[in-house]
Amino acid sequence: MISFSKKIKKYSFILGISLSFLYFIHSADCRANGESRPTRLEKLQKRGYVRIGLSNEPPWTVIDADGQVGGAGPDLTHAVFQRMGVSELQGVLSTFGGLIPGLLAGRSDAISSGLFIQPGRCQAVAFSEPDLCDREAFLMKKDMPLALKTYRDLATDSSLQVGVPAGGTEEREALAAGVPASRLVPVPDGPSGMIMLLAGRIQVYSLPASSAQHLVDLWRGQKFSLVTVEDAPVMCAGTAFSPNAVDLRDAYDHVLAKLKADGTYDRILRAHGFDPSLARGHTREEFCRGKESL
Amino acid sequence: MTELVLSDLLRSVLRGLEITVILTISGSILAFVCAFVFGLGRVSRWRFIRVFSVCYIELFRGTSVFVQVFWLYYALPAFGLLLSPLLAGILGLGLNVGAYGAEVVRSAVQATGRDQYEACCALNFTRYQTFRYIILPQAFPRMLPVFGNNMVELMKASSIVSLISLSDITFQAQQFRIRTGQTFLPFAVTLIVYFILYLGILFFIRSVTRLANPQKVKV
Amino acid sequence: MIIMEQIAASRPMVQISDVSKAFNGISVLDGLNLEIPIGQKVALLGPSGSGKTTILRLLMTLETIDAGQVRIEGVPMYEGAPDAPCLLPEGQIRAVRSRIGMVFQHFGLFPHLNVLNNIALPQILNGQAGKTEAENRAHELLQMVGLGEKAYLLPDQLSGGQKQRVAIARALALQPDILLFDEPTSALDPQRVSDVLDLLNMICRKTGTTMLLVTHEMEFARQFADRILFFDHGQIVEDGAPDVVFTNPKDNRTRAFLGLPVIDV
Numbered sequence: 001m002i003s004f005s006k007k008i009k010k011y012s013f014i015l016g017i018s019l020s021f022l023y024f025i026h027s028a029d030c031r032a033n034g035e036s037r038p039t040r041l042e043k044l045q046k047r048g049y050v051r052i053g054l055s056n057e058p059p060w061t062v063i064d065a066d067g068q069v070g071g072a073g074p075d076l077t078h079a080v081f082q083r084m085g086v087s088e089l090q091g092v093l094s095t096f097g098g099l100i101p102g103l104l105a106g107r108s109d110a111i112s113s114g115l116f117i118q119p120g121r122c123q124a125v126a127f128s129e130p131d132l133c134d135r136e137a138f139l140m141k142k143d144m145p146l147a148l149k150t151y152r153d154l155a156t157d158s159s160l161q162v163g164v165p166a167g168g169t170e171e172r173e174a175l176a177a178g179v180p181a182s183r184l185v186p187v188p189d190g191p192s193g194m195i196m197l198l199a200g201r202i203q204v205y206s207l208p209a210s211s212a213q214h215l216v217d218l219w220r221g222q223k224f225s226l227v228t229v230e231d232a233p234v235m236c237a238g239t240a241f242s243p244n245a246v247d248l249r250d251a252y253d254h255v256l257a258k259l260k261a262d263g264t265y266d267r268i269l270r271a272h273g274f275d276p277s278l279a280r281g282h283t284r285e286e287f288c289r290g291k292e293s294l
Numbered sequence: 295m296t297e298l299v300l301s302d303l304l305r306s307v308l309r310g311l312e313i314t315v316i317l318t319i320s321g322s323i324l325a326f327v328c329a330f331v332f333g334l335g336r337v338s339r340w341r342f343i344r345v346f347s348v349c350y351i352e353l354f355r356g357t358s359v360f361v362q363v364f365w366l367y368y369a370l371p372a373f374g375l376l377l378s379p380l381l382a383g384i385l386g387l388g389l390n391v392g393a394y395g396a397e398v399v400r401s402a403v404q405a406t407g408r409d410q411y412e413a414c415c416a417l418n419f420t421r422y423q424t425f426r427y428i429i430l431p432q433a434f435p436r437m438l439p440v441f442g443n444n445m446v447e448l449m450k451a452s453s454i455v456s457l458i459s460l461s462d463i464t465f466q467a468q469q470f471r472i473r474t475g476q477t478f479l480p481f482a483v484t485l486i487v488y489f490i491l492y493l494g495i496l497f498f499i500r501s502v503t504r505l506a507n508p509q510k511v512k513v
Numbered sequence: 514m515i516i517m518e519q520i521a522a523s524r525p526m527v528q529i530s531d532v533s534k535a536f537n538g539i540s541v542l543d544g545l546n547l548e549i550p551i552g553q554k555v556a557l558l559g560p561s562g563s564g565k566t567t568i569l570r571l572l573m574t575l576e577t578i579d580a581g582q583v584r585i586e587g588v589p590m591y592e593g594a595p596d597a598p599c600l601l602p603e604g605q606i607r608a609v610r611s612r613i614g615m616v617f618q619h620f621g622l623f624p625h626l627n628v629l630n631n632i633a634l635p636q637i638l639n640g641q642a643g644k645t646e647a648e649n650r651a652h653e654l655l656q657m658v659g660l661g662e663k664a665y666l667l668p669d670q671l672s673g674g675q676k677q678r679v680a681i682a683r684a685l686a687l688q689p690d691i692l693l694f695d696e697p698t699s700a701l702d703p704q705r706v707s708d709v710l711d712l713l714n715m716i717c718r719k720t721g722t723t724m725l726l727v728t729h730e731m732e733f734a735r736q737f738a739d740r741i742l743f744f745d746h747g748q749i750v751e752d753g754a755p756d757v758v759f760t761n762p763k764d765n766r767t768r769a770f771l772g773l774p775v776i777d778v
Contacts, residue, residue: 065470105370
């Protein structure tokens with residue numbers, strides 16, 4: 001199961017890249033004809049619902065047994081689209097690796113599933129301004145006397161196997177801090193990471209702090225310690241749009257700014273345990289440009 | 295609490311089961327049709343049909359079903375063809391397993407003795423009559439056990455549809471895990487459900503094999 | 514009446530003209546000429562690989578010829594130049610083929626059909642009879658070959674001799690003008706050989722069918738045939754009535770084969 005998920009993500013990534021290329025070729029000639037057609041937003045308003053690409057990553061996205069969609073990302077996106085005149089939100093559920101290919105293939109209108117804004121992804125999709133921000137955290141078993149606070153600490157102790165979310169940003173951070181790739185273990189999902197910790201396959205599990213907190217809550221019986229990483233920057237997710245839907249993205253940004261101003265944004269984030277203050281002062285430009293500029 | 299979790303699990307499994315069963319049955323029907331069309335096409339008199347059939351068989355056998363489903367779902371829209379997830383899943387699984395089935399049909403047809411073809415020629419049968427009344431009735435029972443295996447493979451491969459936003463039973467189990475952190479329970483249930491489906495396919499193939507028994511063939 | 518006979522005489526049932534056939538570059542038949550009049554019973558003898566079975570197979574269109582022409586009662590089976598003959602297209606060759614029946618050495622019965630259906634199905638598929646009529650006729654033929662009780666058994670439940678009689682009944686059901694037998698006695702117990710002979714003689718009396726029979730059994734050939742053809746290396750080396758061929762063959766190869774003293778030339 002684990003190696004299978006790994007395969008999914010690997011394939012999805014490679015194909016996603018090649019497909020986005022195909023899509024650009026296709027969309028190039030679509031753009032050429034006619035200005036008078038209705039805008040994307042007008043089409044969504046007429047249709048009455050927006051399709052949002054999601055993968056189940058609590059607390060960013062929560063999907064219950066009946067397929068009901070919740071969580072910080074979808075709730076915020078829903079609120080924005082309601083203000084834009086699109087009342088209904090329809091979830092298009094897939095694996096994390098299937099999110100961007102699905103968006104580019106026109107399967108969804110936007111992705112709201114805690115997709116961090118990074119230079120690589122900015123090439124493929126059009127991000128909104130940052131909405132959900134988070135710090136990085138380390139999860140460890142409590143009985144392990146490890147004084148780990150930074151990625152550099154991980155690099156110095158060569159006995160540590162470090163779990164990182166497959167396809168996530170943590171892998172790059174750890175590599176940059178000098179952790180050899182041979183000690184990084186891709187983890188397909190949260191519960192798998194917890195089991196790997198308990199079984200001793202990994203000693204540290206590096207992941208966004210809110211995800212870590214969610215897992216610690218789920219594993220109430222067990223003793224885990226959660227440490228916020230000191231040398232990792234705040235990471236921000238954005239809602240992702242197709243690269244030829246920049247007009248829709250701009251309309252979304254406009255409303256998002258209003259929600260940030262009137263307190264709706266803070267209310268939704270707090271309800272899901274996110275810190276609304278983290279996003280302030282951060283911009284899409286900054287994350288898309290990447291590390292050098294920080 | 296436990297009751298809530300169990301009812302959550304039950305609902306998830308039933309939802310997933312529905313998708314898995316629909317995929318398995320529809321995919322198998324498509325695979326069956328493809329197996330015959332292209333398996334017989336492979337031994338056709340017309341070169342074009344032979345070449346076309348070989349291309350289909352080798353293309354779908356030689357690439358991963360995973361990539362095929364991915365293409366149907368994510369790549370075809372770029373060419374203006376937006377298949378629904380369910381249709382893309384059925385097509386991907388059916389076409390893939392059908393390619394394996396085509397080789398089964400071909401080898402079963404070719405395993406029928408030369409004397410049978412010669413007897414048909416001596417009795418002045420047309421090619422169609424030869425296949426319809428003599429070759430296929432003898433070859434079909436030989437195909438059944440392998441068709442059964444293919445159907446089981448298709449059922450197991452159906453778990454890849456989570457990739458294209460279909461919530462089959464494996465995906466539901468995975469979702470349940472992420473929601474609750476429970477690992478043993480959902481996978482134990484999934485294991486049992488897959489095994490029951492397997493037994494169902496086994497029973498189905500046994501029944502068809504009994505029906506196709508040469509002792510009972512009527513003209 | 515006289516005119517009719519003349520026409521019949523000018524149109525042999527089988528006419529093989531300058532036929533050559535090679536397998537993988539090895540010549541099996543080489544410029545063969547042969548005419549067989551209507552109603553004749555011909556036995557083809559000769560060592561293995563002498564080309565006698567090939568003649569049956571190319572008459573049945575199981576093989577095609579490399580050169581020459583084959584005519585069935587004047588109707589050619591091939592079109593195009595004599596040095597590059599091409600079998601007639603499917604629709605036309607079926608009309609010619611329908612006049613010929615063949616009983617194979619290993620019978621070629623359909624194992625998934627019972628005895629009755631083995632005989633009835635070809636009639637139905639050739640449009641000669643409806644289901645009921647075909648089955649009635651199959652029952653009659655089974656009575657004739659002495660297997661009236663076996664109609665509902667599968668071929669695998671029969672002995673070798675019984676299978677062969679089913680195969681003969683199946684070929685007869687299509688009422689061919691020419692019947693070809695490939696080694697009809699080779700798969701049988703010696704004591705069954707005379708049964709086959711009786712059956713073939715009875716068929717001849719009833720139907721007047723032209724018969725070509727390949728065999729290794731000298732005695733069988735002698736009792737069955739009106740005419741003996743002795744083959745060697747794709748050529749007819751002896752052609753005549755059984756009494757002449759068996760007692761005083763002209764060719765030394767035939768003499769050697771029959772164990773007669775070789776004549777010095």
